[in-house]
Amino acid sequence: MSMHKGIIHRVSGPLVVAENVRGVSIYEVIEVGEERLIGEAIGVEGDKAIIQVYEDTTGLKVGDPVYPTGQPLSAELGPGLIKSIFDGIQRPLPVIEALSGIFVRKGVRTTPLPRDKKWHFIPLVKPGDKVVEGDFIGYVNETEVVKHYIMVPPGINGVIEWVASEGDYSIVEPIAKISGKEVSMLQKWPVRRPRPYKEKLEPREPFITGIRVIDFLFPLAKGGKAAVPGGFGTGKTVLLHTVTKWSEADITIYIGCGERGNEMADALNSFIKLIDPKTGKTMMERSIFIANTSNMPVAAREASIFLGITLGEYYRDMGYNILLVADSTSRWAEAMREISGRLEELPGEEGFPAYLASRLAQFYERSGYVKTIGSAERSGSLTIMGAVSPPGADFSEPVTQSTLRLIRALYALDVNLAYRRHYPSINWLTSFSLYIDNVTEWWSKISREYPYLRERFMKILQRETELEELVRLVGADALPVEDRLTLEVARIIREDFLQQDAFSLVDVFSHPVKTVKMATIIDKFYEKALEAIKLGVSFEKIRGMKIRERIARMKHIPFGDNTKEFDSILIEMEEEFKNLREES
Known part of the structure; x- marks a missing residue:
């Protein structure tokens, strides 16, 4: 550890160059100025260090001191994370508000997790037990819905010499001694270092979001990684808020990276009020917020991303299924571009640094469905959904293209669909999922027809796009009756199946069984309509059937x-088609 202090040589916005700091290492935390602003060394040359500062640098001047700490930027891990609202460097914003008011004053310090709060600890081991890293020592009920397991920290193995009896303890009090080493409920972990696991597994279960276009057409797997690119006003934030609120995740982590403050406020207010239908408690009982809004220092956007993924890995190691939402990775990329420009590095495409893709990979590659460390067999997953905000909805820009090489599911939001009030505005022609083969077996347990239904819906939607060109030239009435039926069924799929109401408590989340039943009814309608047309029933009569209204409202x-x-809809449909055939 470097104990001597250096001095500031140069200041350029969030970038500070310090000298007389020989011995510092890359990504070491360095405290800058008399107010000891938190910074991180991102470059070292001789006795100089290049520091990106995670707080406002207004007022810093050449000659001010810097203080190397010898420690990497680390997250505090332990009970108290759930229901918390942190900034990018894990300062608890409600505590900071009490200390300095509604604006974050630079240099303000507080511990991320409260040291004075007592947690009721229940041991799961006894003296003499052999334990390895990742084993459960005991647990506390962090909230009414999350059981927080106290794990043996990575790198510690041995025999339990002593364990605390059931009772109330703070996170810094020892609760066990393992081969001479005392262990408390508090752990620290460098945010840039992935937490260890035994094995990364190929995901086999879908991550159910309740959004039909995702779950049915472009499924995301537990432990998967997905991107949601879209232009301004296409509904990225609403979609991510909906997924965060209603998906089948055990714990959700929402990172507001460079986004507007009102969006974070809206998410927070809704999470505090919204009742989770699975638990009957508020959504905050299983959520963590990291708020690094657009008016906060840009360098801290990177810290917020890696802080969030570290917290996600920590709860994954307990065996939970975690959802991490980052809104938006484009703002992080913009921060990288600013820092790179101030470093006078050779710019890449559109001014972004050459290491843009590798830095994004460091984030997305920490997702996964894994066998966790520990002597017991358990698995956990960390699923990532990252928003991308391409200027002018141009998906050829560098951030979107770099992200495409890393993710396995893409939900491309379409400006035209958004302007038509079609939510979610996911374009079914440009979106894709590489998890379809992984999750088909799971979906087939709900319905053996799933692969057939999905393929048929995709063919109908693609055929609609082809026919639209002809409709513009000759009009719909000039098409063969089978093609007119295809257009009508495609409209039913779009408006009555893919489109959902984000403000309806019934339609905002679609259970997989309900989704399959809806798809089956639409498919049966198409089959029966084709049969009726072959028997001479007119297309106008099919389009005017009463059952159409029930299908639209299902x-x-x-x-x-x-x-x-749902069964009664099928019965009524069969009867109505039978009557049409008899009339013809």
């Missing part, structure tokens, strides 16, 4: 154990 049927209403 998305608003509350899903539960009783699925008779």
Whole structure:
């Protein structure tokens, strides 16, 4: 550890060059100025260090002191993370508000996790037990819905010499001694270093979001990585908020990276009020927020991303399924571009640094479905969804293209769909998922027809796009009746199946069983209509069928154990088609 202090040689916005700091290492935390602003060494040359400062550098001047700490930027891990709201360097914003008001004053310091709060610890081991890294020592009930397991820290193995009895302890009090080493509930972990695991597994279960276009057409797997690119106003934030609120994740981590403050405020307010249907408690009981809004120092955007992924890995190691949402990685890339420019590095495409893709990979590659460390067999997953904000909805720009090489599911938001009030505005022609083969077996347990239904829906939607060119030239009435039926069924799929209401408590989340039943009904309608046309029934009569209204409204049927209403739609459809055939 470098104990001597250096001095500032140069200041350029969030970038500081210090001298007389020989011995510092890359990514070492360095405190800058008399107010000891938090910074991180991103370059070293001789006795000089290049520091990106995660706080406002206004007022710094040449000759001010810097203080190397010898430690990397680390996250505090332990009970108290859930329900917290942190900034990019894990300062708890509610505590800072009490200390300095509604604006974050530079240099303000507080511990990320409270040292005075007592947690009721229940041991799971006894003296004499052999333990390895990742084993559970005990647990505390962090919230009413999250059981927080206290794990043996990575790198520690041995025999339990002593363990605390059941009772109330702070996170810094020892709760066990393992081969001479005392262990507390508090751990620290460098945010840029991935946490260890036994094995990364190929995902086999879908990550259910409740959004039909994702779950049914372009499924995301547990432990998967997906990107949501879209232009301004296409609904990226609403989509990510919806996924965060309603998906089947055990714990959600929402990173507001360079986004507008009102969006974070809206998410926070809704999470505090919204009741989780699975637990009956508020969504905050299983959520962590990292708020690094657009008016906060740009360099801290990178810290917020790596802080969030470290917290996600920590809970993954307990065996939980974690969802991490980053909104938006483009703002992080813009911060990299600014720092790179101030470093006078050779710019890459559109001014972004040459290491843009590798830095994005360091984030996305920490997702996964893994066997966790520990003597017991358990698995956990960390799923990442990152928003991308390409200027002018141009998907050929560097951030989108670099992200495309890393992710396995893309949900491309379409400006035209958004302007038509089609939510979610995911374009089914440009989106894709490479997890379809992984999750088909799971979906087939709900319905053996899933692969057939998905393929048929995609063919109908693609055929609609081809026919639209002809419709513009000759009009719909000039098309063969089978093609007119295809256009009508494609409209049913778009408006009555893919489109959802984000403000409807019934339609905002679609259970997989309900989704398959809806798809089956639409497919049966198409089959029966084709048969009727071959028997001479006119297309106008098919389009005017009463059952069409029930199909259009089936998305608003509350899903539960009783699925008779879906069955009654099929029965009524069969009767109406039978009457049409008899009339013809």
